Amino acid sequence: MRDLYARFGGGLATVFLTLVLLWVAAMIVAPNLMMLDYALRPNLPPAELGGPRDVRSLDNIMYLANEATHRAIFFKTVWASALVASVTLVVCYPIAYWLAQNATPRQLGIALLLLIIPFFINEVLRTLAWFILLAFRGPLNAVLQWAGMIDRPVRWQGDGGVLAGMVYAYILFMLLPIYNAIESLEKAQIDAARDLGAKPWRIHWRVVIPHAKAGIATGCVFTFMLAAGSYVAPALLGSPGSRWFTEVIYNWFFEGGDWNRGAAYALVLLALCLAVVLVTLRLFRVNLADVAK
Amino acid sequence: MSHSVELSGIGMTFGTTRAVADVNFKVEAGEFFSILGPSGCGKTTILRMIAGFIHPTEGRVLIGGEDMAGRGPNQRPTAMIFQSLALFPLMPVWENIAFGLEARGVGKAERRRKADDLLRLIALEGYGDRMPGELSGGQRQRVAIARALAVEPGVLLLDEPLSALDLKLRQHMRAELRALQKRTGVTFIYITHDQSEALAMSDRVAVMSAGVLQQVATPRELYENPATPFVARFVGETNAIKGRAVASEGGIVTLDTPLGSLRGRGSVAAGQGATLFVRPEALIPGGGALTAQIDRVDFEGAFALVHGRLGDGSALTASVGSTDLAHAPEPGAQASFGFAPEHAVVLADA
Amino acid sequence: MIQRALFIFYLACFAVFMFAPLLVMGAAAFNTSRFPTVIPWQGTTLDWFRAMWADAAMWHALWTSAIIAAAVVVVALPIGTAAALVLTSLHARARSFAYAVMVSPLLTPGVVIGIATLILWRQVGVGGGLALIVVAQVSFISCYVMLMVIARLQRFDRTQEEAALGLGASRGMVFRRVLLPFLRPALIAAGGLAVLQSIENYNTTLFVRGFETPLTVFIATKVRTGLTPAVNALALVMIAAAVIGAIIWEIRRRAR
Numbered sequence: 001m002r003d004l005y006a007r008f009g010g011g012l013a014t015v016f017l018t019l020v021l022l023w024v025a026a027m028i029v030a031p032n033l034m035m036l037d038y039a040l041r042p043n044l045p046p047a048e049l050g051g052p053r054d055v056r057s058l059d060n061i062m063y064l065a066n067e068a069t070h071r072a073i074f075f076k077t078v079w080a081s082a083l084v085a086s087v088t089l090v091v092c093y094p095i096a097y098w099l100a101q102n103a104t105p106r107q108l109g110i111a112l113l114l115l116i117i118p119f120f121i122n123e124v125l126r127t128l129a130w131f132i133l134l135a136f137r138g139p140l141n142a143v144l145q146w147a148g149m150i151d152r153p154v155r156w157q158g159d160g161g162v163l164a165g166m167v168y169a170y171i172l173f174m175l176l177p178i179y180n181a182i183e184s185l186e187k188a189q190i191d192a193a194r195d196l197g198a199k200p201w202r203i204h205w206r207v208v209i210p211h212a213k214a215g216i217a218t219g220c221v222f223t224f225m226l227a228a229g230s231y232v233a234p235a236l237l238g239s240p241g242s243r244w245f246t247e248v249i250y251n252w253f254f255e256g257g258d259w260n261r262g263a264a265y266a267l268v269l270l271a272l273c274l275a276v277v278l279v280t281l282r283l284f285r286v287n288l289a290d291v292a293k
Numbered sequence: 294m295s296h297s298v299e300l301s302g303i304g305m306t307f308g309t310t311r312a313v314a315d316v317n318f319k320v321e322a323g324e325f326f327s328i329l330g331p332s333g334c335g336k337t338t339i340l341r342m343i344a345g346f347i348h349p350t351e352g353r354v355l356i357g358g359e360d361m362a363g364r365g366p367n368q369r370p371t372a373m374i375f376q377s378l379a380l381f382p383l384m385p386v387w388e389n390i391a392f393g394l395e396a397r398g399v400g401k402a403e404r405r406r407k408a409d410d411l412l413r414l415i416a417l418e419g420y421g422d423r424m425p426g427e428l429s430g431g432q433r434q435r436v437a438i439a440r441a442l443a444v445e446p447g448v449l450l451l452d453e454p455l456s457a458l459d460l461k462l463r464q465h466m467r468a469e470l471r472a473l474q475k476r477t478g479v480t481f482i483y484i485t486h487d488q489s490e491a492l493a494m495s496d497r498v499a500v501m502s503a504g505v506l507q508q509v510a511t512p513r514e515l516y517e518n519p520a521t522p523f524v525a526r527f528v529g530e531t532n533a534i535k536g537r538a539v540a541s542e543g544g545i546v547t548l549d550t551p552l553g554s555l556r557g558r559g560s561v562a563a564g565q566g567a568t569l570f571v572r573p574e575a576l577i578p579g580g581g582a583l584t585a586q587i588d589r590v591d592f593e594g595a596f597a598l599v600h601g602r603l604g605d606g607s608a609l610t611a612s613v614g615s616t617d618l619a620h621a622p623e624p625g626a627q628a629s630f631g632f633a634p635e636h637a638v639v640l641a642d643a
Numbered sequence: 644m645i646q647r648a649l650f651i652f653y654l655a656c657f658a659v660f661m662f663a664p665l666l667v668m669g670a671a672a673f674n675t676s677r678f679p680t681v682i683p684w685q686g687t688t689l690d691w692f693r694a695m696w697a698d699a700a701m702w703h704a705l706w707t708s709a710i711i712a713a714a715v716v717v718v719a720l721p722i723g724t725a726a727a728l729v730l731t732s733l734h735a736r737a738r739s740f741a742y743a744v745m746v747s748p749l750l751t752p753g754v755v756i757g758i759a760t761l762i763l764w765r766q767v768g769v770g771g772g773l774a775l776i777v778v779a780q781v782s783f784i785s786c787y788v789m790l791m792v793i794a795r796l797q798r799f800d801r802t803q804e805e806a807a808l809g810l811g812a813s814r815g816m817v818f819r820r821v822l823l824p825f826l827r828p829a830l831i832a833a834g835g836l837a838v839l840q841s842i843e844n845y846n847t848t849l850f851v852r853g854f855e856t857p858l859t860v861f862i863a864t865k866v867r868t869g870l871t872p873a874v875n876a877l878a879l880v881m882i883a884a885a886v887i888g889a890i891i892w893e894i895r896r897r898a899r
């Protein structure tokens with residue numbers, strides 16, 4: 001703090017500190033604390049606020065634990081998000097490796113530009129593209145029927161559609177961290193491993209993946225978090241049978257009219273994501289500074 | 294306008310590191326003053342205290358007789374030239390040079406004119422619109438000097454400004470700096486770990502070791518009359534022979550050493566442990582107290598350096614002028630050297 | 644050999660996966676069909692572009708998004724920059740704690756940010772609307788700005804600041820003439836990213852939008868209430884604008 005004042009002088013340093021405090025206090029800490037408080041209080045009519053029934057309890061969270069449908073949706077969201085992260089990892093790893101180690105600078109430039117194009121339009125439009133592609137009477141079914149791979153149109157909307165849409169929507173969040181990590185691996189190490197007679201899978205398992213683990217952890221953490229918190233893909237590509245936890249939360253706010261219960265559900269989602277982040281970082285022995293880059 | 298600089302009992306402690314301890318000296322206005330010492334001895338720390346980037350934990354800095362306590366670097370009549378130069382890479386050369394004037398609210402036309410004047414002074418006329426990255430090392434060096442001179446400082450502080458240059462350029466810049474100092478009359482405080490640089494350029498030199506001031510003297514005085522064993526060893530080449538003082542009279546000390554009785558200038562009480570220092574060029578081959586086994590002779594042009602080993606195994610270096618090379622001892626031979634007592638210095642051991 | 648063939652097959656699949664949806668979406672903008680699709684092809688038309696152009700609600704949504712994005716940039720750039728500067732002047736222990744707090748919004752699901760913002764501001768009587776959208780977006784977009792400024796700061800030579808001070812500059816002038824110009828490229832890039840993030844955002848905005856309809860909400864609503872290829876036309880225009888922008892940026896970067 002003293003450094004800050006010595007470096008920028010009283011006026012500027014005070015401005016900087018005020019801005020940062022405003023951000024951290026009013027936009028990060030206070031909202032989350034208030035959400036916590038909301039989650040712990042019952043939903044009461046205005047007249048009863050501050051009354052004898054306005055006490056903190058875990059009722060809203062217990063409600064989630066006891067309500068079978070919501071509980072099922074929650075766990076489904078967790079494992080489906082994990083599935084999204086794993087599928088994205090598998091899809092991205094080979095191309096990230098190729099871009100980082102084998103592509104010529106020209107190929108690299110073109111590939112990166114092409115990869116970024118879908119990300120210039122927003123998540124809603126990216127998902128909309130899949131919505132059109134996967135439509136019951138849409139192009140995918142037509143092509144597959146024409147190729148003779150299916151006899152009858154398939155109803156893609158539902159779990160499969162959501163998975164495809166999410167992998168598509170978050171692919172860059174997986175690809176870029178892994179690419180960055182593999183890029184810093186010396187080619188000589190791979191050559192050395194090959195020279196020592198290692199098979200390709202062993203080179204990846206023993207040399208490349210350990211080197212890239214921070215990037216892989218980062219990609220997985222972000223993809224999981226984005227998937228679990230996604231609202232568009234399940235709303236557009238899902239079916240009534242594939243509801244997502246965020247949709248339940250949304251309903252508490254704008255249809256059920258119970259903000260307290262909605263806050264409790266949001267809190268559970270937040271806790272889940274933080275837990276996943278911390279566990280993943282611990283498992284991969286990565287620290288936070290490596291993740292946020 | 295040049296200023297004097299006085300350090301009075303100055304000290305600096307970083308956490309537990311005592312970087313500078315109780316240093317006192319006064320630099321006269323218009324002087325070329327060097328601070329010499331090995332790397333890590335606290336030179337930069339002293340310079341930064343004078344400039345005001347850090348504040349001494351004890352003692353006072355006076356510039357032009359005024360106490361600088363509480364004044365930041367932008368309120369002192371000093372300008373500093375950094376080891377890394379620290380030119381502003383995103384400003385053209387002329388804006389770099391005129392930066393200090395901009396800080397003082399000088400109008401743009403006037404700034405440009407002044408910058409052009411200074412560019413002429415450093416022989417870089419017409420380079421004003423280049424970016425610093427487009428200049429050579431020596432040119433950047435000169436721009437840094439011009440930038441500092443532009444504010445007409447009373448004191449110019451230079452932190453090893455030539456260390457990044459190659460040998461040839463370094464020697465050229467030495468002469469240029471010296472001439473510039475004479476021309477402008479500004480007080481220069483110059484830091485270096487290179488003793489030949491300090492000796493060649495300075496009016497006076499302060500020698501430091503481990504945060505402690507050893508001696509302040511003219512280059513010649515430093516060389517001929519080192520005040521401490523550290524100065525004797527650090528400034529110039531020397532041979533050191535340990536012993537014990539047995540007599541002291543008329544400014545000449547007699548020392549009892551494993552190599553016999555030796556005499557040199559000094560004032561050491563009888564019975565005290567002391568070391569005799571004698572320069573290579575003071576050693577005269579052919580007859581004398583010191584007998585050495587010659588290892589090799591390095592021809593250096595104007596002279597040759599004879600390296601040998603004394604009876605007790607310690608090294609001995611003597612220098613022989615090229616014209617006397619015929620009389621120089623051969624490698625492998627035994628040779629003896631003598632010296633006049635007034636050419637040797639005896640200093641008490643710490 | 645087989646490996647190579649397999650890899651090329653994989654690359655091809657990857658390319659199809661990445662671009663087929665975009666191609667289908669783009670192509671559908673030219674199909675006469677009232678519902679956006681490419682099968683069956685009912686005839687080529689530019690009507691949907693005209694429809695989009697004439698859609699006042701779309702223009703209004705775009706305008707709303709633009710205002711939000713501008714406000715987000717104006718607020719998030721100073722906050723992110725200040726955070727980076729404060730962070731780098733903290734001591735190690737305090738720094739890693741503050742850092743964790745400051746990047747936490749990146750690891751928080753967007754819906755949670757929206758919900759928490761909505762709840763907090765309801766306490767003081769502010770409901771969803773433009774102001775709240777900006778606040779909610781700024782809370783996490785500032786992180787991106789901060790990270791980009793930190794990355795740039797790591798290459799800054801602090802002796803430049805000392806040199807400027809030593810030449811008599813005030814602290815303010817050092818900041819304005821030395822540090823700020825150095826940070827400029829990072830600030831421009833961060834500003835661009837902030838605009839993209841703001842316009843693209845849906846999850847957070849959804850909860851704090853009140854009665855406002857920014858572009859993403861507009862499109863999502865269309866999907867439910869009557870999707871026409873006019874939306875595809877809009878998507879195509881946005882992609883084209885982005886690609887052209889990217890190419891111009893790249894050309895200018897190479898020219899330098």
Ligand SMILES: Nc1ncnc2c1ncn2[C@@H]1O[C@H](COP(=O)(O)OP(=O)(O)O)[C@@H](O)[C@H]1O
Binds near residue numbers: 336338
């Ligand atoms: N900011 C600082 N914090 C801690 N120790 C320092 C700092 N600056 C210098 N020192 C220490 O003070 C001593 C003297 O450093 P310095 O003045 O840079 O030496 P020189 O310039 O003679 O090489 C060194 O031991 C150095 O490690």
Ligand SMILES: [Mg+2]
Binds near residue numbers: 333336337
């Ligand atoms: Mg130094």
